[in-house]
Amino acid sequence: MGVLTNIWEFTKRHWQAILLVVVIAGGYVWFKNQQASNAATIVQINESHQIELEKITVARALEEAQHKAQLERLQQSLEKIQQDYTQVQATIAAQQTAQQKQIVQKYSNDSVGLAKLLAGEFGFVVVLPPTQ
């Protein structure tokens, strides 16, 4: 009982200080609790942002890789098209040369035939000389 009496006397004398200490301690605990809760929320939001950023990075990297591959495919296609075109031009030139040779061989000594061939191509009128 002596201990309780002492406590009672002490409380009666210093109840304002004890109340102040209790209020401060309670406020401090409450503040720390709020701070920890806010920090946990911020950490969770940050983790969510990290997931979002990783997905964005992956999407952009994939897009870039696809663009690179598409560009390479385009260049290859254009090269192939140009090669084909060059080949076709060469074929046409070869056919033209062959046709020229054939005409020269066939009509080198036949001026009338050559004139008729030219007239047939362009719609000219053939005028034969009086001696022929």
Add this chain to the structure above:
Amino acid sequence: MKRFISSLLVISVLATAVPAFADDTPIGPPVVAPLDKGAIAPFTGVLLSPPAIAQIIAERDSVAARIAAAVYHQSQVDDANRRFDIDSLMSTCTADKSILQAQVDDGKRQVVILNDQLKKSTSGPPATLWIGLGAVAGVALTVLTVFAVNQVK
């Protein structure tokens, strides 16, 4: 007076009119004349050798093929460019869709997190805490009451 001036103007116009006639000089049909070496040319013109004529004819014959080849080549180039544009846009759209989905997912996650935080802030301590505090306060109050009564006696 007016009639006189009008008549004068009409007469002057008729007197100074110059007739214009169309130029009807005939050009004549295009003519080609075969010539043997040393023969007299029947008209003034250009003499072409057989290889030159052969080249002209062959060039003319190959024009259609050259045009067709050029048109086909250009259509191939256009096709390739269009395919590239479509593929490129498709990649960009797919990436944009993924990014937008990621942003939407992030937004949803944030809503859940903030809702949880809101619930924690608005709701009080759990019932077990209140029960514990009540028990402690009851014990303390009882002890203090007994002690105070004893002090009074």
